Amino acid sequence: MPLNKTIKLQNLSFTYPGAGNEPVLSNINLNIPEGKTTAIVGMSGSGKTTILKLLLRFYEPQKGEIKIGAVQLGQIGFRFWRGACGIVMQDGFIFSDTIAKNIAIGGEYPDMQKLLHSIKIANINEFIENLPLGLNTKIGAEGNGISQGQRQRILIARAVYKDPEYIFFDEATNALDANNEKVIMENLEKFFKGRTVVVVAHRLSTVKNADNIIVLNKGSIVEQGNHIQLTKNKGEYFQLVKNQLELGN
């Protein structure tokens, strides 16, 4: 891994493969500084998830570059890169296995201390403790049904357990009630410290503490800054969040 961990997107444009597709991202220039939290906001379809998918190398950009420090992302081994990333995407997968194995992916014997820490940060400890089999409860295709919010919290616990350098969250808490979300965001704030984090979210409470907020509109960056600056600007960010501001979120 390069010493300098800042992610740089330079003149990045992207069109999904297939005839007739319009560019989804046009000429994106963006710095995602090492050790900071960067939030991406914008209307539905503006390209937020696509940026994450490019950072995670689901796709290769047709134009422009993604660099980690001075190194092209494409030159870092795929498995090595993914190994350094904690990911919660909207279609994150739950395996047909125990809760413990769903959180501590890969290892034969989960580290109990780390496991308990992860479920606490993801605020799912109470739910798990109330199950007769606790962490050994089977979930997934052949196991117990879980709600969308429980699923999201298990995916968050998985990312925390991994203890990664990079974190990519795409609407990781959108299925949670406001109280649960507040607790998790407060816990995550500590966990995010010193890591390089990108969060995509519509909820103001999720983005307002980010060091930098990127506003996307139809595949272009139209504004960036922190919550206070952007609220003062009364530009696109303000338009996006003003209903939530009035509600006092």
Ligand SMILES: Nc1ncnc2c1ncn2[C@@H]1O[C@H](COP(=O)(O)OP(=O)(O)OP(=O)(O)O)[C@@H](O)[C@H]1O
């Ligand atoms: N696999 C795909 N093939 C073709 N077009 C796609 C594909 N995935 C997304 N798109 C298009 O790319 C554009 C950006 O999608 P993206 O998911 O990045 O938006 P978003 O800002 O994350 O939206 P949302 O807030 O609704 O999740 C949309 O117009 C979408 O229809």
